[in-house]
Amino acid sequence: MNNSKYQNISSRLSIGRSELPNRIVFPAWQVNYANDDGTVSNKLQNFYTAIADGGCGLIFTGAAAVSPDSIAFDRVMRIDSDECIPGLTKLFSEISRRGSIPGIQLIHFGRQAASSVTGYDLLAPSAIPCPVMSQFDPDYKVREMSTGEIDMVRKDFIDAAARAEQAGACVVEVHVAHGYLLNEFLSPYSNHRSDQYGGNTYNRARLTIEIIEGIRARLDRIVISVRISGNEFVDGGLTPADFSKIIPLFEEAGMDLLNVSAGVYESMDRIVPPSSLGETPHINIAAELKQFTNVPVCAVGSIFSLDKAESIILSGKSDLIAMGRAQVADPGIVNKSLYKNESDIHKCTRCNECTFWTTGDPQMYCSVNPVLKRKIEVYT
Ligand SMILES: Cc1cc2nc3c(=O)[nH]c(=O)nc-3n(C[C@H](O)[C@H](O)[C@H](O)COP(=O)(O)O)c2cc1C
Structure with a gap:
């Protein structure tokens, strides 16, 4: 019998044409379990179907790279070509079959990638190296995007959303958080351009607005989620107050759901908060930003029960x-x-072994989940 103390969590929520069976979301979670070519592997599919079996309402698969020049690691999930569609179709249908709503997060890694993996100079609004990635990658090189390249990235996001819908996703999420390309454009911290994509708030938001509008114009059924870092936690970066102007612009462009995270690579402890930050360290950011919008808001960060x-x-x-x-x-x-x-739940210990980029692991492990422990064969 359903536990009556969770009435709010068990209540359904309609967003656009999708009806979520409950209020729990699995946020996008890069695991590097894809096949070499970025298509969906059995291991990747099993990872998500376990979460769907577990009763999660909305599952954001990905992040999935929208452009071939935007891959930060090997075995990143991709959605940059039609070859990705069959694997995604199977994945989304397996998630739907279990009663969860399938979503996918779309990413361009921008300056937070590795030239040694992409084989290209990294693209960013301005030629300002990421202080974190530039330390790790001996070949690290970043350059300012031309307007032609901006046009291409915009198209890449919109084409990727169309592939997602073709494959059966109900929700696409535009990744504008955590210091990746669209966050870089949005923030005065990383965007020093003086053309129509830099300077004032509207100009910095312009690329994301154009992407949301482009997705909406092409796909009338899909729910559009936008993930932002409501506070970048860096000097000169975005703070909640800045979003009073930005969020209405995204909403006007066609955003259906606002997903509020925090941090960029320089403030990594805000992306995946360690236990030293206590419980729910970012809930008041979500609450503050909720005042700026009429669409549903999703909160995240150290919520463990x-x-x-x-x-x-x-x-x-x-x-x-x-x-x-x-x-x-x-x-x-x-x-x-x-x-x-509830007594049977394997609880996260916040050991943060899952943050494979800090441990040097090529893909994600979990010290608690028996299926995802290090001793398990890597690419099954
Ligand atoms: C291994 C790992 C991969 C992640 N990958 C993504 C990602 O691809 N996109 C994203 O927006 N956030 C990503 N995140 C951040 C999570 O979605 C989430 O916001 C963060 O873990 C905080 O939530 P939690 O306290 O419930 O774990 C990742 C976090 C971890 C630990």
């Missing part, structure tokens, strides 16, 4: 709750909580 998620929804600070590490540690956490089996 349905109890906590329920209290947040009840407080009105957010409409949806993304749980990343909690669902990686135990993909069954939602159903176990809803159906009174």
